[in-house]
Amino acid sequence: MPADVELASIKIQAWWRGTLVRRTLLLAALSAWTIQCWWRETMARLLDRKLQKVMVTSRRQAQAAVKLQSWVRMWLVRKRYLHLLNTVQKLQDSRNPYVCKGLKMIQGSYELIGNELKLQVDIFLESQICRISDCIPFPIKN
DSSP states (O other): OHHHHHHHHHHHHHHHHHHHHHHHHHHHHHHHHHHHHHHHHHHHHHHHHHHHHHHHHHHHHHHHHHHHHHHHHHHHHHHHHHHHHHHHHHHHHHSOHHHHHHHTOEEEEEEEETTEEEEEEEEEETTEEEEEEEEEEOOOOO
16 A cells, blocks of 8 residues: 555645646746847837837928928029029110110019919110010929
């Protein structure tokens, strides 16, 4: 009988040790799985932040490029307009400047419609009127 009791106690001890080992391994596996889930979530958050920064930077660069392009187009239109204005002033100055300024011998108007400058200049010479009308296209992108 003592041999049977000893064999039974050995089996119980082996079962108990196996249970303890399995419980420890399960706890270790669950802990590792918890850490892996946390790490994946942390990496996903970091990736989202990086992506957000890239998107913000890209949007700012695009907005800056659009603003710069619009400033350059505005500068080109203004340059062209000032050139035309300077030409008209030279035309006025080439005639008698005192008479032109005092008697309004040259009158003009302009209108900016879409991407075209409609210019109309009237020159009064004694009893004759010389009317110059022109439509100047500007290279403006829509």
